[in-house]
Amino acid sequence: MRIPSWSIVPGLCALLAAQAPSPPPARLDTAGARAVLAEALAECKRLNAPGGAIAVVDAGGHLLAFERLDSTFAKAAEVSIGKARTAALFQKPTRVFENAINQGRTAMAALADITPLQGGVPILIGGQFVGAVGVSGAASAQQDDDIATKAAALSLPIGACCTGMEPTPVTHLPAKDVQAAFAVGKPLLEVPGYKVHASRRERPGDAEVHTDETDVIYVLAGKATFVTGGAVVDGKTVAPHELRGARIDGGQVRQLVPGDVVVVPAGTPHWFQQVDAPFSYYVVKVVHGQAHG
Numbered sequence: 001m002r003i004p005s006w007s008i009v010p011g012l013c014a015l016l017a018a019q020a021p022s023p024p025p026a027r028l029d030t031a032g033a034r035a036v037l038a039e040a041l042a043e044c045k046r047l048n049a050p051g052g053a054i055a056v057v058d059a060g061g062h063l064l065a066f067e068r069l070d071s072t073f074a075k076a077a078e079v080s081i082g083k084a085r086t087a088a089l090f091q092k093p094t095r096v097f098e099n100a101i102n103q104g105r106t107a108m109a110a111l112a113d114i115t116p117l118q119g120g121v122p123i124l125i126g127g128q129f130v131g132a133v134g135v136s137g138a139a140s141a142q143q144d145d146d147i148a149t150k151a152a153a154l155s156l157p158i159g160a161c162c163t164g165m166e167p168t169p170v171t172h173l174p175a176k177d178v179q180a181a182f183a184v185g186k187p188l189l190e191v192p193g194y195k196v197h198a199s200r201r202e203r204p205g206d207a208e209v210h211t212d213e214t215d216v217i218y219v220l221a222g223k224a225t226f227v228t229g230g231a232v233v234d235g236k237t238v239a240p241h242e243l244r245g246a247r248i249d250g251g252q253v254r255q256l257v258p259g260d261v262v263v264v265p266a267g268t269p270h271w272f273q274q275v276d277a278p279f280s281y282y283v284v285k286v287v288h289g290q291a292h293g
Helices: 005-019 030-046 075-090 095-102 106-110 141-152 173-184
Strands: 055-059 063-068 120-125 128-136 187-192 194-201 206-212 214-226 231-233 236-239 242-247 247-249 250-254 263-264 270-287
Touching: 030 055, 030 063, 030 128, 030 141, 075 095, 075 120, 075 128, 095 106, 120 141, 128 141, 128 173, 128 250, 173 187, 173 194, 206 214, 206 231, 231 242, 247 250, 247 270
Parallel strands: none
Antiparallel strands: 055 063, 055 128, 120 128, 187 194, 194 270, 206 242, 206 270, 214 250, 214 263, 214 270, 231 247, 236 242
């Protein structure tokens, strides 16, 4: 019995998504801070603001980037840093505190090391809090807040410029290398978490069980009789997490043709009982219980 490829796509996508490496925690570095600063300066220019001091801090409130326009009063520098630090340490826009005080919660003004003036806005990267920007000395308090809000909304990627680390490398396998791999049947890529094999069979194989790998098979050329489930006869452990045997008794038989996709869960016996050579197929091996690199 053949399994239509469309019927397993949702499960396959969920399986691969579950095994995909998690993105690294976002972190605002100096390159990202300068990008936010440049966005704030551009907004000052767009609004024809007569002055302004802009401060960008990391998640701990530490200053990463700062600039004060020539026409800005000196105290604005200190105020902008205070706004940015307040927004960072509370992870809230400073307008929240100014509004609360204006509405009668005057006790909030007694908090130490807080600048409860609008113009400080948290910065998020990929939904993760990473720092804040503070603006002071523009034409009005509202304009301070507008400039900070625009700068904080700058889209910063979770990548090398804003995490301090290299992004996950993209692997490109040229066609000639892929064809050469299929000519002999060998792995194309093996990394922690998954493997991609260019597989080729000229004859039937052993019955196999991989206890820590799910095989996602995509048939390219040839035909095969494929047996899954049942019991492995004369099974022997040949490597960690791998058992091989002479055949399978009592399994389910499927006829594989080009275009078919089969997902063999970890621990499931499987066996290429017969092949019409050459039988070529991709295998993506999703490795379970292994740390991702």
